[in-house]
Amino acid sequence: MIELAVENLHLTYGDNPVLKGVSMELKRGEVVSLLGPSGSGKTTLLRAVAGLEKPTQGSIVIGKNKVYDGTPRSEIPAEERNLGLVFQSYALWPHKTVFENVAYPLKLRKVATKEINQRVQDVLEQLGLGHLGKRHPHQLSGGQQQRVAIGRALVYNPPVTLLDEPLSNLDAKLREEARVFLRELIIKLGLSALMVTHDQNEAMSISDRILLLNNGKIEQQGTPQEMYATPKTLFTAEFMGSNNRLHGKVTELRDGKARIEGNGWVLWGQAAEGVQSGQDATAVIRVERVAVVDGPGENQLALPLLTSMYLGDRWEYLFRPSGDDFVIRAYGNEVRDPQLCHLSLPEKHVWIFAKN
Numbered sequence: 001m002i003e004l005a006v007e008n009l010h011l012t013y014g015d016n017p018v019l020k021g022v023s024m025e026l027k028r029g030e031v032v033s034l035l036g037p038s039g040s041g042k043t044t045l046l047r048a049v050a051g052l053e054k055p056t057q058g059s060i061v062i063g064k065n066k067v068y069d070g071t072p073r074s075e076i077p078a079e080e081r082n083l084g085l086v087f088q089s090y091a092l093w094p095h096k097t098v099f100e101n102v103a104y105p106l107k108l109r110k111v112a113t114k115e116i117n118q119r120v121q122d123v124l125e126q127l128g129l130g131h132l133g134k135r136h137p138h139q140l141s142g143g144q145q146q147r148v149a150i151g152r153a154l155v156y157n158p159p160v161t162l163l164d165e166p167l168s169n170l171d172a173k174l175r176e177e178a179r180v181f182l183r184e185l186i187i188k189l190g191l192s193a194l195m196v197t198h199d200q201n202e203a204m205s206i207s208d209r210i211l212l213l214n215n216g217k218i219e220q221q222g223t224p225q226e227m228y229a230t231p232k233t234l235f236t237a238e239f240m241g242s243n244n245r246l247h248g249k250v251t252e253l254r255d256g257k258a259r260i261e262g263n264g265w266v267l268w269g270q271a272a273e274g275v276q277s278g279q280d281a282t283a284v285i286r287v288e289r290v291a292v293v294d295g296p297g298e299n300q301l302a303l304p305l306l307t308s309m310y311l312g313d314r315w316e317y318l319f320r321p322s323g324d325d326f327v328i329r330a331y332g333n334e335v336r337d338p339q340l341c342h343l344s345l346p347e348k349h350v351w352i353f354a355k356n
């Protein structure tokens with residue numbers, strides 16, 4: 001069952017087009033992340049679904065209700081869309097207790113007091129806040145405040161929840177914990193949610209599907225695995241993961257593979273759609289796919305190691321060819337002395353994209 005369907009949505013601020021024909025679906029029990037660089041339109045899309053921004057064209061259907069069909073008159077106001085909202089700007093009420101904050105949406109809907117008490121207590125227990133109901137927001141940690149905001153959005157079981165950077169005001173450590181907590185909650189409650197994030201790791205770990213926005217359009221969508229392992233464009237490849245990039249010219253195409261040549265190096269890789277011989281191109285390989293090997297072989301580069309950097313769970317090596325303008329990074333388990341190394345870049349993990 002489709003809980004949310006957006007079709008060819010356009011939105012313009014003044015004469016600045018921000019959404020340029022976005023279509024997407026959210027199925028029941030699914031968590032979809034909107035990922036993309038700053039200014040790509042993620043928050044605007046979420047706010048348009050919430051009814052907080054006015055699109056100029058397209059349609060939005062929530063459950064069985066068409067809440068927007070391209071005409072201003074058709075628009076159903078935000079408060080009637082029955083959505084759970086966890087927005088950065090939707091702060092907790094400082095003078096209400098945790099319990100009162102979470103109870104508020106039920107009070108608004110005139111739910112009986114006894115039922116309110118039960119439901120709020122249930123939600124607080126689920127969020128690990130059962131013992132904090134009497135506290136005020138300023139007596140909570142940032143992570144706990146965030147949980148209260150989530151509880152307030154979920155307490156009336158909205159069919160669709162919208163989350164805008166729900167973890168962004170937490171520090172790195174708390175954020176990691178909150179990510180695990182949010183994923184657990186999503187599974188436990190079977191939430192259908194659309195979440196904005198600019199953090200690629202957050203999108204991959206929390207969601208079932210990712211929509212990557214680029215300048216108001218969907219660049220690519222798919223499961224986190226698809227987005228990471230089979231990017232269709234240079235933009236997607238570069239946005240997901242840590243990468244090495246080499247610029248050169250395509251000198252041969254064969255069976256879906258391309259040969260790219262640069263200043264003193266040659267590599268084979270998977271040719272992206274539209275790559276042609278003679279074209280300027282970029283080869284991309286994830287940092288973890290580059291291996292330091294013992295001797296020369298196929299699809300290799302021989303480069304001087306500049307330095308080894310300690311990352312705690314592994315080492316990161318930095319290679320820089322003399323006189324060239326690229327660096328190659330790789331991971332390994334030991335510190336290495338600066339010397340010439342052989343690097344294997346397996347053909348199946350090198351993607352070759354036409355240069356824009």
Ligand SMILES: Nc1ncnc2c1ncn2[C@@H]1O[C@H](COP(=O)(O)OP(=O)(O)OP(=O)(O)O)[C@@H](O)[C@H]1O
Nearest residue numbers: 013016018036037038039040041042043044045198
């Ligand atoms: N109220 C507004 N009036 C005019 N322009 C706006 C308004 N809100 C956003 N914009 C513009 O719309 C574009 C998209 O903004 P949006 O907030 O949707 O991006 P985003 O992808 O969520 O970025 P971020 O990750 O920085 O939050 C930006 O160029 C922004 O400057």
